[in-house]
Amino acid sequence: MPASAPLPVDPIAEAKRQWLVHGWHDAATGMAAVTSIMRAQQIVLSQVESVLRPxxxxxxxxxxxxxxxxxxxxxxxxxxxxxxxxxxxxxVTKTVDRLVRDGMVERAAHPTDGRATMLTLTPRGSEVVEQATAALNAQVFARPTLAGEDLSALVGILARMRRNVGDFRDPDPLPDPL
Incomplete structure (x- = not known):
């Protein structure tokens, strides 16, 4: 959550300076990057949760x-x-439990696999998610705090980071048509 008034100095830049002073040169930029991602995540999550609270x-x-x-x-x-x-x-089970309790999702046995559970969106859940999506789109997603080029670059950088740690892989190329 953003502070009520901006700090007079970037605490992450100060932490990086301290890393360098203490001789941790090889780790200083990585520490600053990781800490920046964590702080940005806190800020964005706070914005999203304030929109979803109602x-x-x-x-x-x-x-x-x-x-x-x-x-x-x-x-x-x-x-x-x-x-x-x-x-x-x-x-996911805990999340589903709350959504079932609130009448937004139903659980049912899978029609062909006796070991599996199906999750079904209820009409109430559908109405709520459409309203919440509209609010998030208007108040957060359509108004990011970065300009277009920076936003696209950030998405690309984070996607490469996620791919590099095995979060996903690029799809196999489609075969050439005959």
Whole structure:
């Protein structure tokens, strides 16, 4: 969350200076980058959560609802939700529990796999996620604090970082048409 008044000095720049003073030259820029990402994440999450608060949603709950809203028929196996959200199954289970309690998602047995659970978006969940998406689009996503070129560069840099640590891989090229 941003401070009520800007600090007179960038604390991350000061931390980097201290890293250098202490002889940690090889790690100073990496520390500044990691710390900057962490701080930026705190700022963005605070903005997103303030927009979602009137809908009684956390970002995790919004993500799950939005994922279901993007599917055909508003349903998805729980295991697919876990894989796509890239979080621990226990976290998804807790998120689903709250959404079920609030009448936004229903759980049901998978029609063909007795071991699997299906998640289904309810009409209430659909209405809430559409309203929350419109609010996020208007108040956060359409008004980022970076200009177009910087924003595109940031997305590309972070995608390379995620790919380099194995978060995803580039898709195989499509075969040439015959």
């Amino acid at each position: 809908f009684s949603l956390s970002f995790a709950r919004f993500e799950l609802l939005r994922l279901l809203g993007f599917t055909r028929g508003g349903e998805l196996p729980m295991s697919s939700a876990v894989a796509r959200l890239q979080v621990h199954p226990t976290s």
